[in-house]
Amino acid sequence: MDLLKFFKYVDEHQTHYVSLLREAVEIKSVSAWPEARPEIVKMVHWVGDRLKKLGATVEYRDVGEQELPSGQKLALPPVLLGQLGTDPAKRTLCVYGHLDVQPAAREDGWATEPFQLIEKDGQLFGRGATDDKGPVLCWLHAVEALQATGQDIPINIKFVFEGMEESGSEGLDDLLAAEKDKFLAGTDFVCISDNYWLGKKKPCITYGLRGVCYFFIEVQCAKQDLHSGIFGGTVHEAMSDLMYMMNTLVDAEGRILVDGLKEQVAPLTPEERALYKDIDFDPEDYRKDIGTNCCIQKGDKVGGGRGTGARGHWVGLRYLDIGSNRCIQKGDKAETLMARWRHPSLSLHGVHGAFSEDGAKTVIPMKVTGKFSIRIVPNMTPESVEKCVVEYLNKQWKKRASPNEMKAFMFHGGRCWVTDPHHPHYQAGARAIKSVFGVEPDLTREGGSIPVTLTFQEVTGKNVMLLPVGACDDGAHSQNEKINITNYIQGIKMLGSYMNEVSKISE
């Protein structure tokens, strides 16, 4: 393969690649918004049409219906199965990506319209730019650029692109299991570009992910919202019950209070600890990226040391070994990385059904739903976590002795995943990175969840690799999500070079 010719072509077509990402971002394929379902379908077909132009065969597979919390049923978007090449002499790579995005709205604090791609200072802002529309397009562009420069695609590729990843990948697991000996048959390796570099400058390859279990706590106190002036003082309010319940989940240091979870966490071995030693990561940079006007001094005690009269916005970072409930030294690289990658964490996301707007409304909400999730790690499973959490919440509710109705349940659960970072497939990925960036990648894990990673490993029985395109500060799930133009363009080169390396793996 003439990599230099390929690289040159990619560089020369930057404007074209940006304009295609612009088109993709403008499609509001938010899987959490039931009313946006047609947009996801549109996005899936948009990618399918482009794959067809590249010579792939494309199928849109119906994966059934989704039941909304209201009980309403809604058709799931189709999963795209694409096949490019069927040469038995070539290696076959299965590529996964997702075409749906997180919710976004200007009023959430975006500086620009989230569903328009805005180029500024070498960055492309827009919902889905990095999660995961940009990386998906990199695959398409890599194939296109190889073809345009007259080069043979050195591998067969099976594309699996779905539209429900941000809402639990509903329907996908069943489809993949059913396609094990059909569409997925013959797969040699699986590659997923749906995560991020650990930092902003150095590429990495990722061998582990936390899972996520998402919970709802519903409390109802009346058949309709009530005026707090007219009824306040005579109603056992659902909101006060919910605040009580939400406050039982983590302590002031963020330690998870749910009984029986800590015991499920795999012990840390010296071998695993050693893996963290050489990773290029500066906890202080990380802290600064999250917060503004941060005034924690190096050497301050955690949770203390706040100067009298010191105002301005703070960012507090906990550097805790959550598994052992012990405080650790602030700024420790390995401990911070482990807190992100190999310890569970619990986040409180919000409340549905209460007053959530600006201004003041004197309402007693009739029914409120608290939302939180737990990031899970080996050896926790969604089943074991669900059991502990629901039991724990029911126990707390009993203590509360409220006459209201409470229901705590797991909305969805995704498993965690860890594999061997020294597999030949990972070495191929490392060589591809070196050919584009000139450096060896860091071997990392991620705190986020891509539950299908594990499904692909189990269904194909083959090695799965996560090969990120975006940088750590891309703001996936945040306001002002972006991808750097250089990451986007180098990503195309990396994936083309990686196809070449995969074709050479002898196993």
Next chain:
Amino acid sequence: MDLLKFFKYVDEHQTHYVSLLREAVEIKSVSAWPEARPEIVKMVHWVGDRLKKLGATVEYRDVGEQELPSGQKLALPPVLLGQLGTDPAKRTLCVYGHLDVQPAAREDGWATEPFQLIEKDGQLFGRGATDDKGPVLCWLHAVEALQATGQDIPINIKFVFEGMEESGSEGLDDLLAAEKDKFLAGTDFVCISDNYWLGKKKPCITYGLRGVCYFFIEVQCAKQDLHSGIFGGTVHEAMSDLMYMMNTLVDAEGRILVDGLKEQVAPLTPEERALYKDIDFDPEDYRKDIGTNCCIQKGDKVGGGRGTGARGHWVGLRYLDIGSNRCIQKGDKAETLMARWRHPSLSLHGVHGAFSEDGAKTVIPMKVTGKFSIRIVPNMTPESVEKCVVEYLNKQWKKRASPNEMKAFMFHGGRCWVTDPHHPHYQAGARAIKSVFGVEPDLTREGGSIPVTLTFQEVTGKNVMLLPVGACDDGAHSQNEKINITNYIQGIKMLGSYMNEVSKISE
């Protein structure tokens, strides 16, 4: 005055009166929505135009700007000052009403479009139907019907209609104080129709109101929203701090935990207790109106007695003497009314800035604002309550020892009000009610807040009376707000008859 002729005319013009209310409801004059400000202005002018047609002089008074929580400034809607008649031989009545409404959206659970008036089973559904557009229109219709039946308006009327009542009546107090010796000079009595009957069938006159102090608790942990997978475990989350803070405000029984508030509540005298004895109020009906599928049995202990395996939605009502922190017998009429009218209560309204939609979003919100309010009673003042609450929350925050930034403050505060229910003005009101409904009204207080009531009393030095038009189940501030057609039509008659009675007061 020929009351029968007037009543007959009103009955014959029901369709016309409903169509005018329809027009008013369609104007989305929500004072909590900054973007709806032009709708409030439109609503104020809509009423002004109608007053002019009735022969009133109308002024629109600029009352300055509002500072939003974001720091943005927004012009307040004008206050309408209208004058009908200046005959020095007549009594002069000052009438207050408000033209803004609470927020409303179909997705909050409305069965119909909130800003369309829908007639069903003798009820008129729509935001503002009862709070307070319907009652304001009753005043206009009463004048119109008296004129149409060839009768002299027996009093002079000064109309004060504002557009910010649901957001703290900003700007109004200053205007009223400034107009004390100008527009308001010569006022003999003040009447406000902005509250509700105690029940569904029997009219009442109201001599007391609770005040309200609305508080915000802001907590910030980062400069932007964060992905809980990538950052969870290393950030001291604002949401968990806020849940802790919100959970320190009331106990499981709804008792206010803020130090120093209970001591401010005026003691209950035997005379006051006696006032509750003959009021027509059934706590069991009240409970049923709030909840569905309620399975509390009479005689059950509060907070207990829940049958094993009993499911379905519960409504728990606390019948507590909050002032003395003692449990009382369930179903006690006087104690239930006192919990609504003469004891303080604290309601948690919601959280701004967190994920509040349907579905799942794995976000760590950067900044969250908890909202709650306290209904205050004699001898509490907004100043005394603000001091206790802010001190208490700052104390709780110190205990929390969080590195995040927290700010607790009072967003607005309105005083409570109580007057003498045996004043000649109240006797005139009672006679007007008897002329329309054939019964003596109950003398009631209200749990809700109409802070300007006290301002009118102080500025004019005259007796203020609350003369409600709507029924207890109208759902002000709720989904499916409505006014019964009979209440609306009888309200017109009542106010016309009341004008007649006011003209006869010799004091």
